[in-house]
Amino acid sequence: MLLNFDAGPAALPREVLAQASAAILEYDNSGLSLLELPHRGKIFEAILEEANSLALSLLGLNDDYQILWFQGGGRLQFGMIPMNFLGSEATAGYIDSGHWAAEALRNAHLYGQSRVLGSSQADQYTYIPDWGAIPGDLAYLHLTTNNTIYGTQFHSFPETTVPLVADMSSEILSRRIDYSAFSLIYAVAQKNLGPAGVTMVAIRKSMLDQQQRALPEILSYRDMAKNNSLLNTPPVFAIYTSMLMLRWMQEKGMEAIENESIAKATLLYDTIDNSPLLYGVAQPGSRSRMNVCFRAHDDKHTQQLLDFAAARGIVGIKGHRSVGGFRASLYNAISLADVERLVDTIRDFEKTV
Ligand SMILES: Cc1ncc(COP(=O)(O)O)c(C=O)c1O
Structure with a gap:
């Protein structure tokens, strides 16, 4: 799957x-x-x-x-x-x-x-x-x-x-x-x-x-x-x-759900903030834990990263058609391990550039 x-x-x-x-x-x-x-x-x-x-x-x-x-x-x-x-x-x-x-x-x-x-x-x-x-x-x-x-x-x-x-x-x-x-x-x-x-x-x-x-x-x-x-x-x-x-x-339980949600969002935002290729779209004080929107500094990396992720079985990270870039939705069914897989993929992509 x-x-x-x-x-x-x-x-x-x-x-x-x-x-x-x-x-x-x-x-x-x-x-x-x-x-x-x-x-x-x-x-x-x-x-x-x-x-x-x-x-x-x-x-x-x-x-x-x-x-x-x-x-x-x-x-x-x-x-x-x-x-x-x-x-x-x-x-x-x-x-x-x-x-x-x-x-x-x-x-x-x-x-x-x-x-x-x-x-x-x-x-x-x-x-x-x-x-x-x-x-x-x-x-x-x-x-x-x-x-x-x-x-x-x-x-x-x-x-x-x-x-x-x-x-x-x-x-x-x-x-x-x-x-x-x-x-x-x-x-x-x-x-x-x-x-x-x-x-x-x-x-x-x-x-x-x-x-x-x-x-x-x-x-x-x-x-x-x-x-x-x-x-x-x-x-x-x-x-x-x-x-x-x-x-x-x-x-x-709601406590575990919330804690996992914080851990998932923190991991992905940290990865984006430390990426030489990517940047977060939302202002830090308004960031969503649910939908993490980010972009590539160089537009040519957008499709490349989408393709790289797809080759590893990761889909649904394309931003909304009205804004472009990337969006990873970290709803309750997405586990911390799933986000770790996405983060590893982003880091591996960075090494190819
Ligand atoms: C916050 C929010 N409200 C409403 C909608 C619209 O929902 P629907 O397509 O079920 O009308 C969306 C769709 O993505 C949404 O994100």
């Missing part, structure tokens, strides 16, 4: 893939494939229940929160947040820390007013912008806590009384933070959580009464919550595999 550092769809642990494959053939001696299970039957109900309780427990959230599962990816959440929570006369705050943050902001304009409280766009999003004082009358404040394309990550969060809404797609459950500071957290599964096809939402239940307009049920957090994510036929495979990944994280 190739070693995959792609930003998403991303690597999953072999043991999770093995269990998911077995369940497709037959789910736990039930006589049915996972893909044939009735979504309102007892078996799937238990899978959903386990996924919900594992997610709450790993996030350190209590009964004030509910876990919901949506299709439609991050982009649907960009639309649903203002659609549900931004009245036409109200204003929402956004921190413009990258392409996905800007896409989320673009959707707010469809439903109400928005205010950008900080932006690093003029500097190619190479850092997390300062945000200053947060007005107390905002409907909510939206952040993208980890910027997948630019390799930047919030290392502290705005202190505010307005509901904090966060896109944590490319970092969910990679570090211990106070998740209860947020009123709504969303994360597409295909990075740190499972396969594409589902987005996990953790919502503070008091938000469910804040719907600002009539909406089709399928676009309403309130109605989805009332129906325990079973308003329509859910993506059974994606939820099951995410549940396996949550179990895998539970067994490892």
